[in-house]
Amino acid sequence: MAEPLLQLSGVHTHIGPYHILHGVDFSIPASQLTVLLGRNGAGKTTTLRTIMGLWQASSGMIRFDGRDITKTSTPDIARAGIGYVPESMAIFTDLTVRENIVLAARSGPVEPARLDWMLGLFPALKRFWNLPAGNLSGGQKQMLAIARAIAEPRRLLLIDEPTKGLAPVMVRSMIEAFKALKASGETILLVEQNFYAASALGDNVIVMDDGRIVHSGAMREMVEDKTLQQRLLGLSLDAHQ
């Protein structure tokens, strides 16, 4: 079996006096979309921020493409090829849509073919190209945040709750965009609370609770196993379609 692209082993994270992650172990295979599920406060966002080096793991190991990045600085983690879309989207509202994309392409101008591909995924961004990103709606900001993450080739995308607070029509657009990203061979770790979206996209699923991994496996198994859904998530997929 090929070595996973990302591997977390016994990762603990403390934020001030709070112990948030309690020995998190999981691995992310290349060219697949893995969904990280869990209730609010389960530690999903902390996991992504710890991988990005925005919060330092207090113990354990994070390996990316065989290299230990546990103590690596955030810019170096990004330079290693990990793109990050935070829950807050964190777009630069004073910068135009174009400037947000230009800044995200750190290694140089965006290739025209990639730009066409990005704008094909998120056509709404064209209309606001030269406007400050602060003028965008919530869904459009989310699109920009993801477009920014793929402005240049990345080896892994960490995306935190991209459908949160979006209208159903926007959620469907987002799912289509992620399907296209998957089809292009991107490796994605997607934090999601919307099980409908998660099940439509995920190859694999990891479930967290109270800072620990409580389940890890194929998404198809979870979709087919209502008892597992009830036990881990307290819901069934049918109720959320």
Next chain:
Amino acid sequence: MTEMAAGTTTSSEPLPRAKTDLLPLLIVPALALLALPFVGSGSTWVTLTVAGLAMGMMIFLMASGLTLVFGLMDIINFGHGVFISLGAYATLIILGPLAGWAQADSVWLNLGLLALCILAAMGVTGIVGAVFERIIVRPVYGSHLKQILVTMGGLIVAEQAIHAIWGASPIPIPLPETLRGAFIIGDVIMERYRVVAVGIGLIVFIGMQLLLNRTRIGLLIRAGVENPEMVEALGYRIRRLFVSVFVAGSALAGLGGVMWAFYRQTLTAGMGMEVMVLVFIVIIIGGLGSVGGCFVGSILVALVANYVGFIEPKLALISNILVMALVLIWRPQGLFPVARR
């Protein structure tokens, strides 16, 4: 350059242009026009306006670095005043050996002297700024209270160091010959030095605007003001940017110090600290982190001070505070608020 870098996409549909918030920009001309009937004489009004613009430019030069440091690094640097004083004193490095250039009957030697003083001041304050950031500011990132206390302490130490090096007595400095006197056009009197100050202020402002809006480093600074963490997550080492901006901010304060020193023609170690209240007022009025806001705020404050000082001198002392209060009632985040997390 890709199509994107050129600001276009492959779509044939027209792209909307960015809207510009013009309202705050109209305040300055509106204020000037409003003051005209109260001043009465047109020539006096022009004289007051040019003097106000010159003062505004000097305040802008002293404040622009602080607003960037404040906006990008979230550092409340009460020690900024020391870079103004130090820049002013750095003129002595040039005025010592080249004192004759100030009296020379040559425009080029006179302006060359000013240029050398500016270069020396920016060099000295830039280097001291780098040391100040490393020793005094860096240990207190993230704690405003500690920043205030520590940078105030740094200011006191640096002022005493100036006393130790150059003495505690005020030092007179000569204004280069060409910059003395005034241009007289009809009844309008415009001091030459103030006109030069307006020119230098405009050059710096235009340079900063070009840097911030037309270059990648400018994009990074603007993005870093808004969300430094996300800038790091995109792969940029923001700490280096912080240091560069702090050094540039210190150097700009040094430049402001030179202009301020030649305006007063006297050096005192406390001259930087004396203008810090004004500096803080303009960066608050302008919107923390906004260079454009700092520019408009500086001119606004200086013009109001000049007009009020002429029309109703008793109110001159409170005019700055009054302007700040009115602006903040209208726009609590300042004239050009910069978005932050």
